[in-house]
Amino acid sequence: xxxxxxxxxxxxxxxxxxARRTPLSHRPAGTIEAxxxxxxxxxxxxxxxxxxxxxxxxxxxIPSLIFPVFFFAVNIGTLQxxxxxxxxxxxxxxxxxxxxIIFAVTGVSRAHAVxxxxxxxxxxxxxxxxxxxxxxxxxxxxxxxxxxxxxxVPVILLGMLVGVRFETGLLGLLLxxxxxxxxxxxxxxxxxxxxxxxxxxGMVNTTFMLFLPFVFLTTATLPLEAxxxxxxxxxxxxxxxxxxxxLRSLLYGGWQPALLLQAAGAILLVGVFSIGLAxxxxxxxxxxx
Amino acid sequence: xxxxxxxxxxxxxxxxxxxxxxxxLAVRRGEIYGFLGPNGAGKSTTTRMLCTLTSLSGxxxxxxxxxxxxxxxxxxxxxxxxxxxxxxxxQQSGAELLRQQGRYYGxxxxxxxxxxxxxxxxxxxxDALDQRIKTYSGGMKRRVDLAAxxxxxxxxxxxxxxxxxxxxxxxxKVWEEVQRLNQDLGMTIFLTTQYLEEADALADRVGIxxxxxxxxxxxxxxxxxxIGADVVTVRVNNVATAxxxxxxxxxxDSVEVRGDEILAATADGPGNVSPIAVALAGADIRVxxxxxxxxxxxxxxxxxxxxxxxxEGEAA
Numbered sequence: 287x288x289x290x291x292x293x294x295x296x297x298x299x300x301x302x303x304x305a306r307r308t309p310l311s312h313r314p315a316g317t318i319e320a321x322x323x324x325x326x327x328x329x330x331x332x333x334x335x336x337x338x339x340x341x342x343x344x345x346x347x348i349p350s351l352i353f354p355v356f357f358f359a360v361n362i363g364t365l366q367x368x369x370x371x372x373x374x375x376x377x378x379x380x381x382x383x384x385x386x387i388i389f390a391v392t393g394v395s396r397a398h399a400v401x402x403x404x405x406x407x408x409x410x411x412x413x414x415x416x417x418x419x420x421x422x423x424x425x426x427x428x429x430x431x432x433x434x435x436x437x438x439v440p441v442i443l444l445g446m447l448v449g450v451r452f453e454t455g456l457l458g459l460l461l462x463x464x465x466x467x468x469x470x471x472x473x474x475x476x477x478x479x480x481x482x483x484x485x486x487x488g489m490v491n492t493t494f495m496l497f498l499p500f501v502f503l504t505t506a507t508l509p510l511e512a513x514x515x516x517x518x519x520x521x522x523x524x525x526x527x528x529x530x531x532x533l534r535s536l537l538y539g540g541w542q543p544a545l546l547l548q549a550a551g552a553i554l555l556v557g558v559f560s561i562g563l564a565x566x567x568x569x570x571x572x573x574x575x
Numbered sequence: 576x577x578x579x580x581x582x583x584x585x586x587x588x589x590x591x592x593x594x595x596x597x598x599x600l601a602v603r604r605g606e607i608y609g610f611l612g613p614n615g616a617g618k619s620t621t622t623r624m625l626c627t628l629t630s631l632s633g634x635x636x637x638x639x640x641x642x643x644x645x646x647x648x649x650x651x652x653x654x655x656x657x658x659x660x661x662x663x664x665x666q667q668s669g670a671e672l673l674r675q676q677g678r679y680y681g682x683x684x685x686x687x688x689x690x691x692x693x694x695x696x697x698x699x700x701x702d703a704l705d706q707r708i709k710t711y712s713g714g715m716k717r718r719v720d721l722a723a724x725x726x727x728x729x730x731x732x733x734x735x736x737x738x739x740x741x742x743x744x745x746x747x748k749v750w751e752e753v754q755r756l757n758q759d760l761g762m763t764i765f766l767t768t769q770y771l772e773e774a775d776a777l778a779d780r781v782g783i784x785x786x787x788x789x790x791x792x793x794x795x796x797x798x799x800x801x802i803g804a805d806v807v808t809v810r811v812n813n814v815a816t817a818x819x820x821x822x823x824x825x826x827x828d829s830v831e832v833r834g835d836e837i838l839a840a841t842a843d844g845p846g847n848v849s850p851i852a853v854a855l856a857g858a859d860i861r862v863x864x865x866x867x868x869x870x871x872x873x874x875x876x877x878x879x880x881x882x883x884x885x886x887e888g889e890a891a
Contacts, residue, residue: 319728320681320729416681
């Protein structure tokens with residue numbers, strides 16, 4: 287500090303402990319001013335913005351639909367006869383529908399929008415607002431849930447078009463949708479964690495790598511009893527195996543609570559881990575600034 | 576005296592690099608405080624700490640009477656900020672973004688409508704407010720960004736280089752609005768800038784920061800007076816001889832050579848123009864131009880640091 291001036295310094299004005307300080311209150315009565323909106327209002331505000339963005343970016347939805355439809359058609363075309371001959375009583379189209387759904391909903395998220403927000407500075411604008419930190423991520427996930435359900439519906443319709451039926455009826459179909467939605471939601475945590483940690487779209491795309499072992503080292507193409515060796519061992523430890531088993535139980539075999547509980551457990555396991563990572567990344571970003 | 580911003584020993588380190596080094600601030604309520612410095616001086620990091628975006632490595636600060644580290648939620652309710660680049664969601668329309676911003680600050684629908692009406696004059700983009708922000712020009716984006724910072728009537732407004740990249744007309748509009756907010760509403764404004772003219776025109780007081788430390792503080796007039804009353808600028812061919820000739824004159828406080836230009840600081844500019852011209856003629860040095868001007872904040876910065884504020888596209 288030069289000796290040019292005698293500026294007002296805190297040590298001259300007295301830096302008293304904050305608790306004793308009088309907050310500024312110079313605004314006239316009736317002035318519109320900020321107030322905490324509350325957790326649910328914050329959540330709704332963030333979710334609303336994300337949901338409003340969905341129809342504006344159809345280019346993000348279309349590839350998510352092409353991929354599962356393509357694999358559904360190819361797997362049925364190449365493996366249906368082989369699988370049904372080897373496993374008597376197996377309806378391979380029904381067997382493949384949950385795989386197609388998983389392809390459609392796994393990795394679908396607004397994490398790329400988080401990257402855009404970070405790079406544009408809009409994320410800082412949200413962090414500077416009184417919005418609570420948790421709704422910043424959970425609000426986007428709420429929009430993801432809607433997006434995942436939207437993606438699931440045409441895939442299910444396609445399955446029904448080729449003759450797949452829900453033995454558990456309408457309730458089973460709704461549960462099928464919900465399980466798919468919650469699985470998709472559980473997986474979004476990985477993408478958000480990467481987006482918040484790195485602020486890089488490229489790194490968010492690498493979370494697709496996680497998708498491969500989850501989806502292919504499991505019962506995506508053949509039942510567990512048809513797998514052998516290391517593949518069977520890995521599949522037994524892959525949560526996806528239990529998720530697929532739960533979904534398939536709703537299509538054939540009737541209500542099987544044990545399988546549904548295992549599917550819920552698989553979702554919970556992955557969800558707690560991935561969303562935990564996302565919240566840790568959010569905390570890290572908020573802390574380091 | 577009520578202080579809107581108060582900081583003591585504010586420090587921010589990134590590894591071994593000290594970005595902000597024991598900065599003390601005392602900004603009065605209703606003041607426009609100009610925070611001036613070159614790129615990388617620590618202006619934005621200081622602003623981000625005061626806005627609760629970056630954690631403090633040391634020291635403490637209060638904004639609007641609340642501690643930025645211990646009561647960030649209270650601080651956020653009372654501040655608005657337009658940071659370096661327009662922080663906008665370009666997929667939304669201007670109106671959607673402002674409404675969204677109002678919801679973040681807990682405003683009711685009718686409050687948001689009222690504030691939108693009040694801010695239309697500032698935004699001044701007519702029907703474009705309902706179009707997507709991605710179609711806006713840089714100036715339009717800046718104005719919407721400023722409006723977003725003001726939607727909740729903040730007590731303290733942080734403007735981090737608010738006119739960087741703006742055309743002269745847009746820049747004038749922002750300056751006008753900053754003055755209006757301060758004069759009409761008594762809003763405290765913490766203005767970070769690397770534009771000398773901006774600090775000079777707007778700020779009640781200026782803090783000059785360099786390498787993370789505040790090296791001078793005062794009103795623009797005080798700072799300029801502190802280095803001598805006037806500057807005589809001389810352009811010649813033989814710079815070295817001319818500089819030593821001028822430096823030898825009584826009444827010349829200091830001489831600085833900048834390219835083919837010599838800057839002579841003197842307490843009595845009008846009284847020293849003739850002696851300088853005569854001395855140069857006597858030394859057989861051809862003078863290409865000789866002008867007298869008041870010192871600028873750049874002269875202050877030069878005196879304090881030995882360097883100029885290196886700014887691309889100085890404020891028009």
